[in-house]
Amino acid sequence: MTNAIEIAGLVKTFGSIRALDELDLTVRTGEVHGFLGPNGSGKSTTIRVLLGLLRSNAGSVTLLGGDPWRDATALHRRLAYVPGDVNLWPQLTGGEVIDLLGRLRGGVDPGRRDKLIQKFELDPTKRSRAYSKGNRQKVALVAALASDAELLILDEPTSGLDPLMEELFRECVQEERSRGRTVLLSSHILSEVEALCDRVSIIRNGRTVETGSLTDLRHLTETSVDATLTGPVPDLAGLDLRDLDIEGGRVRCLVPTPALGDLLARLGAAGISSLVSQPPTLEQLFLRHYGDQA
Amino acid sequence: MNGWTLLLRMALRRDRLLIPSWVAVFVVVSFGSAAATESLYGDPVSLAAAGHAVNATPALVALYGPIYDVTALGAIGMMKMNAMGAALVGLLGLLLVIRHTRADEEVGRTELAASGAVGRHAALAAALGTAALTVVAVGGLSAGALAAAGLPLGGSLTLGAAWAVCGLVFTAVGGVAAQLATSARASRGIAVAALLAAYVLRAVGDTSGPAWLTWASPVGWSQQMRAYAGDRWWPAAFALLAAVAVAAAAVLVEQRRDLGAGVLADRAGPAHGGPTGPLSLAWRLHRLALAGWASGFALLGFLLGSIASSVPQFLEGAPAAAEMIRALGGTDRLIDAFLATELDFTALVAAAFAVSLIVRLAGEEAHGRAEEVLATPTGRIRWALAHLAVALLGSAVLIVLLGTAAGLARALDTGEVSQLLSVAGASLVRIPAAWTMAAVALLLYAASSRAAVYAWAALVGVVVLGEFGPLMRLPDWMQQLSPYRHIPALPGADLEVTPLVVLLAVTAALVAASAVLYRRRDIVTG
Ligand SMILES: Nc1ncnc2c1ncn2[C@@H]1O[C@H](COP(=O)(O)OP(=O)(O)OP(=O)(O)O)[C@@H](O)[C@H]1O
Ligand SMILES: [Mg+2]
Numbered sequence: 001m002t003n004a005i006e007i008a009g010l011v012k013t014f015g016s017i018r019a020l021d022e023l024d025l026t027v028r029t030g031e032v033h034g035f036l037g038p039n040g041s042g043k044s045t046t047i048r049v050l051l052g053l054l055r056s057n058a059g060s061v062t063l064l065g066g067d068p069w070r071d072a073t074a075l076h077r078r079l080a081y082v083p084g085d086v087n088l089w090p091q092l093t094g095g096e097v098i099d100l101l102g103r104l105r106g107g108v109d110p111g112r113r114d115k116l117i118q119k120f121e122l123d124p125t126k127r128s129r130a131y132s133k134g135n136r137q138k139v140a141l142v143a144a145l146a147s148d149a150e151l152l153i154l155d156e157p158t159s160g161l162d163p164l165m166e167e168l169f170r171e172c173v174q175e176e177r178s179r180g181r182t183v184l185l186s187s188h189i190l191s192e193v194e195a196l197c198d199r200v201s202i203i204r205n206g207r208t209v210e211t212g213s214l215t216d217l218r219h220l221t222e223t224s225v226d227a228t229l230t231g232p233v234p235d236l237a238g239l240d241l242r243d244l245d246i247e248g249g250r251v252r253c254l255v256p257t258p259a260l261g262d263l264l265a266r267l268g269a270a271g272i273s274s275l276v277s278q279p280p281t282l283e284q285l286f287l288r289h290y291g292d293q294a
Numbered sequence: 295m296n297g298w299t300l301l302l303r304m305a306l307r308r309d310r311l312l313i314p315s316w317v318a319v320f321v322v323v324s325f326g327s328a329a330a331t332e333s334l335y336g337d338p339v340s341l342a343a344a345g346h347a348v349n350a351t352p353a354l355v356a357l358y359g360p361i362y363d364v365t366a367l368g369a370i371g372m373m374k375m376n377a378m379g380a381a382l383v384g385l386l387g388l389l390l391v392i393r394h395t396r397a398d399e400e401v402g403r404t405e406l407a408a409s410g411a412v413g414r415h416a417a418l419a420a421a422l423g424t425a426a427l428t429v430v431a432v433g434g435l436s437a438g439a440l441a442a443a444g445l446p447l448g449g450s451l452t453l454g455a456a457w458a459v460c461g462l463v464f465t466a467v468g469g470v471a472a473q474l475a476t477s478a479r480a481s482r483g484i485a486v487a488a489l490l491a492a493y494v495l496r497a498v499g500d501t502s503g504p505a506w507l508t509w510a511s512p513v514g515w516s517q518q519m520r521a522y523a524g525d526r527w528w529p530a531a532f533a534l535l536a537a538v539a540v541a542a543a544a545v546l547v548e549q550r551r552d553l554g555a556g557v558l559a560d561r562a563g564p565a566h567g568g569p570t571g572p573l574s575l576a577w578r579l580h581r582l583a584l585a586g587w588a589s590g591f592a593l594l595g596f597l598l599g600s601i602a603s604s605v606p607q608f609l610e611g612a613p614a615a616a617e618m619i620r621a622l623g624g625t626d627r628l629i630d631a632f633l634a635t636e637l638d639f640t641a642l643v644a645a646a647f648a649v650s651l652i653v654r655l656a657g658e659e660a661h662g663r664a665e666e667v668l669a670t671p672t673g674r675i676r677w678a679l680a681h682l683a684v685a686l687l688g689s690a691v692l693i694v695l696l697g698t699a700a701g702l703a704r705a706l707d708t709g710e711v712s713q714l715l716s717v718a719g720a721s722l723v724r725i726p727a728a729w730t731m732a733a734v735a736l737l738l739y740a741a742s743s744r745a746a747v748y749a750w751a752a753l754v755g756v757v758v759l760g761e762f763g764p765l766m767r768l769p770d771w772m773q774q775l776s777p778y779r780h781i782p783a784l785p786g787a788d789l790e791v792t793p794l795v796v797l798l799a800v801t802a803a804l805v806a807a808s809a810v811l812y813r814r815r816d817i818v819t820g
Pocket of ligand 1: 014017018019037038039040041042043044045046084188818819
């Protein structure tokens, strides 16, 4: 089997709201797949359909070779899930929740569990109600990472983590990939997806608008550069720049990330007096590429 | 405090159904019991006999308080509503305050409000205001209902005021409790414990203990306003002063703590272990609540058992009342009829425990904790059944515990050990009816997570059918709708097995139907 998840033409409505509108998504076994989209685009809804919590209205969904609605319990032996908004039982301690979720999934490896707790600097003796949002998320992450599930479904797992913990999370996901696990990572942080994912699907209004490897999608990750030079403007040909605008000694353009170093070298050689460079946010990209179709 | 009126309006808007329903329950029950009073105690002789009998029964005085004027119809007719009514209004006040303070804070709603342009104490002030308005409305409208039902106006106003001031005191107590613990549950536990302590204090003061104990209790102050028996208003001053002082204390404590934190720090717990599966998780979630209910049931059972033997005595010369108990209990023997009626009623309360568990199950789904369990190999049916199992087992335990405690008290009272078996055994037949109510709640939950709360309406419907159905002469088929209508009136009646088997079959059918519905629907968070 080469695909862990295959979704085609998935439709899910809540009353009159069409949350998923013929969505397609394919996640290959062994890859880390980024699942991107703005707020309310349908990421969590898709994941809940995959988990057999929501019933689809139309379309076909295959998860690990089975039907996520009919074969839910059997399929859940093989996956672990971290929800976007982690809610824990207030009276249980973090350690108890990790053990509980582990047991429900069929057992925990105590060594792995303890190592992860230590790595994420989690206090497992604290009652869940006393955890911050980030710490609740860590509890769910540790429980998922300590399992030996072949598929990890992570719904915006870093939205509450501080930058240090986010870095740690990235290491963990890379480790999981090297152990051959498949990861579906929903996010709206482009840099996180860039750092981790082999392939990416971008959805908007419940519909897939882009899917492919990061190299395929490279055109989405352009950096905007605004530089004022001390010398004459150098030759900028062959860099694949877009929206190039030269005004006296001032250069403004969008440059594909791989060519950024090259551009800066050429500008630097000409002498830079000021430089502002900005990676585009996901929202800007959406606005640029799809805003007029809304 | 800046912005608290805005929050107050928001709170009233959010509870625009809940608060009027509660007020209506108090008003309707007041009217109903006041209207029934006249027919119960027709002539002054039977009235005085009943009054003296109550005052001579320590268990009754402990439960309801003494009757300060045995010649006053209102004082005797409203005996059960005096201290008890005040305490229930207090309960309403504290629950409302905690709902709008700690419960909101726990889920982070207060943070949203706090980040806006409202003052530090605005949420607390708005919650206190909401509850205060509610208890005053309960007192005022109930006073009107009592007077409208034919009781003296002066006494009715006093009783309404006594309820309202007790409500105000415990509204303030709820405000303090919300500052102490970090969870709404623990806050409710603290405030309810304070209420129970106040109730016990006056119970002891009214019976064996020194009389000043009654004066140390807010419930005692309300009782000492002596509605229909002299109508004294000055004890209300104690209550109002205490309410203001305690509310000020709540504000002071809030001043000193961080948002989200409590004064009582959470104790650290074990780093390993915990529940092992869905059933063990359900047990862990509900065991504390069950323990609380169980201690209450054991105490209540013992009290009821102790009172039983004095029932004929205090109904002497009150043929109407005896007639009614006979009609309700369906047996000639008064004590048995009394016990049967009380066992029926407490089994309804046990059903409320079961319903509360199913409603919490819906809460688990709404708060997203169901999702985390259901993404594991635990299927939704197994997960719901685990909670149902605790609800069924818990309600059965409560019923049997109450029956056993009542039987024990009877056995001690009469010296006959057989009483223990007879009363404890009689309690068993109530279990199927409570289970049927739990299954109704489950069916509603299975249809939709949001529908689960309507199980409370079903339960209130059953109470109304049972309490007022015979009085209001509702058509028989309607009364038959209540599962409690089909329970054999043990002790004293013949044990009929068929209705019990039918109730169990209905329960099983409802659970099966729930499974069918539940398998088809979406699990929805939020
Ligand atoms: N239970 C529900 N009832 C009604 N509408 C819903 C429900 N669940 C989701 N929706 C709607 O479906 C759409 C998709 O929501 P979803 O939660 O899947 O978005 P998302 O991509 O996860 O967003 P976010 O990035 O904010 O987490 C939204 O418009 C949302 O309002
Ligand atoms: Mg989401």
